[in-house]
Amino acid sequence: MAEVRLMKGNEVIAEAAIRCGCDGYFGYPITPQSEVMETLMIRKPWEETGMVVLQAESEVASINMVYGGASCGKKVMTSSSSPGVSLMQEGITYLAGAEIPALVVNVVRGGPGLGTIQPAQSDYYQTCKGGGHGDYRLIVLAPASVQEMNDFVDLSFELAFKYRNPAMILSDGVIGQMMEKVTLSPYKARWTDEEIEEISGSWATTGKKANRSKNVSTSLELDSDKQEEFNLHLGRKYKAMEENEVRYEKISCDDAEYMFVAYGSSARICQKAIEICRERGIKAGLLRPITLYPFPTKQIKEMVPQLKGVLSVELSMGQMVDDVRLAVNGAIPVEHYGHVGGIIHSPEEIADALETLIIKA
Amino acid sequence: MTEELKDIQKEENIVYKKSSLLTDNVMHYCPGCTHGVVHKLVAEVIEEMGIQGDTIGVSPVGCSVLAYNYIDIDWQEAAHGRAPALATAVSRLHPEKYVFTYQGDGDLASIGCAEIMHACNRGENIVVIFINNAIYGMTGGQMAPTTMIGQVTATTPYGRDVKLNGYNMKITELIAQLPGTCYVTRESAHTPASVRKTKKAIRKAFENAGQNKGTSFVEVVGTCSSGWKLTPEKANEWMVDNSFKEYPLGTMKDE
Ligand SMILES: Cc1ncc(C[n+]2csc(CCOP(=O)(O)OP(=O)(O)O)c2C)c(N)n1
Numbered sequence: 070m071a072e073v074r075l076m077k078g079n080e081v082i083a084e085a086a087i088r089c090g091c092d093g094y095f096g097y098p099i100t101p102q103s104e105v106m107e108t109l110m111i112r113k114p115w116e117e118t119g120m121v122v123l124q125a126e127s128e129v130a131s132i133n134m135v136y137g138g139a140s141c142g143k144k145v146m147t148s149s150s151s152p153g154v155s156l157m158q159e160g161i162t163y164l165a166g167a168e169i170p171a172l173v174v175n176v177v178r179g180g181p182g183l184g185t186i187q188p189a190q191s192d193y194y195q196t197c198k199g200g201g202h203g204d205y206r207l208i209v210l211a212p213a214s215v216q217e218m219n220d221f222v223d224l225s226f227e228l229a230f231k232y233r234n235p236a237m238i239l240s241d242g243v244i245g246q247m248m249e250k251v252t253l254s255p256y257k258a259r260w261t262d263e264e265i266e267e268i269s270g271s272w273a274t275t276g277k278k279a280n281r282s283k284n285v286s287t288s289l290e291l292d293s294d295k296q297e298e299f300n301l302h303l304g305r306k307y308k309a310m311e312e313n314e315v316r317y318e319k320i321s322c323d324d325a326e327y328m329f330v331a332y333g334s335s336a337r338i339c340q341k342a343i344e345i346c347r348e349r350g351i352k353a354g355l356l357r358p359i360t361l362y363p364f365p366t367k368q369i370k371e372m373v374p375q376l377k378g379v380l381s382v383e384l385s386m387g388q389m390v391d392d393v394r395l396a397v398n399g400a401i402p403v404e405h406y407g408h409v410g411g412i413i414h415s416p417e418e419i420a421d422a423l424e425t426l427i428i429k430a
Numbered sequence: 431m432t433e434e435l436k437d438i439q440k441e442e443n444i445v446y447k448k449s450s451l452l453t454d455n456v457m458h459y460c461p462g463c464t465h466g467v468v469h470k471l472v473a474e475v476i477e478e479m480g481i482q483g484d485t486i487g488v489s490p491v492g493c494s495v496l497a498y499n500y501i502d503i504d505w506q507e508a509a510h511g512r513a514p515a516l517a518t519a520v521s522r523l524h525p526e527k528y529v530f531t532y533q534g535d536g537d538l539a540s541i542g543c544a545e546i547m548h549a550c551n552r553g554e555n556i557v558v559i560f561i562n563n564a565i566y567g568m569t570g571g572q573m574a575p576t577t578m579i580g581q582v583t584a585t586t587p588y589g590r591d592v593k594l595n596g597y598n599m600k601i602t603e604l605i606a607q608l609p610g611t612c613y614v615t616r617e618s619a620h621t622p623a624s625v626r627k628t629k630k631a632i633r634k635a636f637e638n639a640g641q642n643k644g645t646s647f648v649e650v651v652g653t654c655s656s657g658w659k660l661t662p663e664k665a666n667e668w669m670v671d672n673s674f675k676e677y678p679l680g681t682m683k684d685e
Binding site: 092093095121123125126127129130131133134135136137138140141143145159160163167274275276277278279283284285286287288289 | 482483484485486488495496498502503504505506507508509512515516517518519520522523524527544545547548
């Protein structure tokens with residue numbers, strides 16, 4: 070029978086990691102996500118599944134522990150919040166450059182700098198447009214509920230291994246801290262050495278066997294021709310992700326004349342804003358990107374003929390709105406609305422913003 | 431090959447043979463560089479212990495970034511300074527494997543100072559091979575934390591000046607004080623005798639790892655002819671006269 074519990078989003082990340090057969094977690098405390106490691110330390114998964122948990126000396130160390138562990142073909146992850154994830158960017162681009170699957174969870178707080186410990190969605194640029202150096206992409210999943218915090222851990226590992234690419238769960242302080250009902254996933258066993266050999270034997274650094282040439286986890290290529298070929302290879306991989314992995318949800322879109330685009334906590338608030346709009350006689354709907362990369366560009370574009378305007382709602386000064394504008398490509402008005410600094414917009418404010426920024430403008 | 435030569439090259443006559451773990455790739459190291467010698471020793475030890483299939487090396491950013499091209503084992507190429515973090519995870523996830531880092535002095539004592547200190551302090555069951563050539567070789571001979579007072583480098587063109595650059599760091603002495611380390615030694619590789627001694631130290635370090643004893647740390651004081659702008663022979667002399675005074679050879683800890 071399914072196990073249903075009332076849990077915090079951050080606690081669920083830990084629980085889901087244990088249950089999906091994660092081999093290792095390496096992290097460093099930072100608000101508002103410290104409950105992830107705290108929960109793991111209370112649960113002691115090393116006694117139960119053999120999962121390794123280690124508090125590192127910094128986020129720089131934790132992401133590089135992830136790089137080392139994941140280079141062995143193991144399911145390895147870390148979690149942090151914005152300032153910590155900034156420190157991880159070098160390690161993240163190394164993971165992408167060495168084509169190592171791994172999971173990073175960012176429970177976003179407001180910035181720039183030390184900023185606030187309150188929720189924000191202001192790391193969209195960092196996550197989806199680079200963050201680290203070089204031409205690379207992360208697979209980015211944006212949970213809008215505690216249930217999705219649970220579900221996306223396993224899904225992230227699945228996608229990361231499918232494409233040999235690091236994945237990020239881009240959450241925020243609201244989803245990380247709130248308690249909701251969650252149906253926990255059934256336990257999956259950790260991969261055996263034989264399974265790792267079968268899944269990742271062509272690249273995992275597990276010790277050179279006599280029957281194969283050495284495996285090297287590296288992102289270095291001094292020959293420009295080869296580096297270009299490698300970049301083109303990555304490009305083909307990202308194209309395949311864009312074709313196959315776009316995930317999104319549409320709410321009240323069938324008859325919508327106006328559409329919100331929002332992810333994570335903002336998407337939850339937009340659902341209530343839709344009700345308010347409809348009480349006011351405005352036919353509003355919501356398109357919620359679940360994958361921020363690959364972005365549901367095509368799905369937004371397809372909505373354009375029936376719409377009069379789009380409001381992108383994000384706890385930021387307007388980051389995702391760039392991608393919404395690219396999708397709409399000037400056909401109809403697109404505006405951004407959002408509180409920043411840790412303040413969360415109310416459904417009424419969002420409904421009002423649709424009227425003032427789009428309908429009456 | 432003449433019959434005569436074939437006769438001489440019989441197995442029982444062989445006194446020296448290249449380790450089968452050293453690949454045929456042409457090494458990019460400059461003449462006189464210490465890296466090549468230490469690579470050979472690492473390869474020989476792994477081969478002699480029969481642990482090729484159970485060893486994972488972590489190479490640094492520095493001249494030895496391409497170590498993975500020369501020794502035929504599985505490798506991970508770390509970001510600058512982070513090798514001990516990678517090795518930590520590999521060793522924790524694979525406690526039965528032999529895991530070692532191979533790092534230069536800029537990599538280990540400057541940018542990666544935090545990672546090496548914490549890995550050694552946690553007593554990670556890893557081997558650290560630390561090549562101290564008192565300079566940043568890879569990037570063209572700039573000052574390293576180990577560059578000695580008065581030593582001329584590309585970024586200390588008038589010699590290292592304490593007021594401007596602070597003191598040189600004797601990181602191995604600090605490492606020896608950390609409770610997680612079981613074996614800390616400083617060796618060199620400039621004479622046949624010192625090469626043999628360094629090989630023994632590396633062997634001991636790997637054996638310690640096999641016995642789960644904690645962190646074993648082998649520093650090799652070396653030369654950088656190109657960075658120091660000296661011939662290999664003169665570089666060795668300079669090292670004996672200068673480096674050995676600041677970095678005296680010997681075992682600091684063996685538990
Ligand atoms: C983050 C980062 N900073 C700087 C560099 C440039 N860099 C490459 S090697 C190196 C110094 C290496 O010196 P050392 O560790 O002493 O090794 P050696 O080359 O002397 O063997 C530097 C600064 C880099 N690759 N990455």
